[in-house]
Amino acid sequence: MGPITTGERRKETLMGLGDDIKHNAESAKGSAKEGLGKATGNDEMVAEGKADKTKADAKKVGQDVKDAVTGE
Numbered sequence: 001m002g003p004i005t006t007g008e009r010r011k012e013t014l015m016g017l018g019d020d021i022k023h024n025a026e027s028a029k030g031s032a033k034e035g036l037g038k039a040t041g042n043d044e045m046v047a048e049g050k051a052d053k054t055k056a057d058a059k060k061v062g063q064d065v066k067d068a069v070t071g072e
Contacts, residue, residue, distance in 0.1 A: 019063050026056035
């Protein structure tokens with residue numbers, strides 16, 4: 001396996017950007033659920049929203065670790 005080319009690095013960077021967007025959207029969805037749950041007094045929805053945000057944050061951390069290891 002040879003060295004990573006510029007094109008391969010660009011592809012990895014774009015894939016990472018897509019992951020960032022996806023994780024931020026998941027976090028925003030969780031925030032919306034949490035806010036709606038609070039507004040309507042639905043504790044289950046608040047909990048789901050918090051869980052969604054936590055899951056998205058964990059994915060972001062995992063992606064950051066991967067990026068640090070691969071040097072992106």
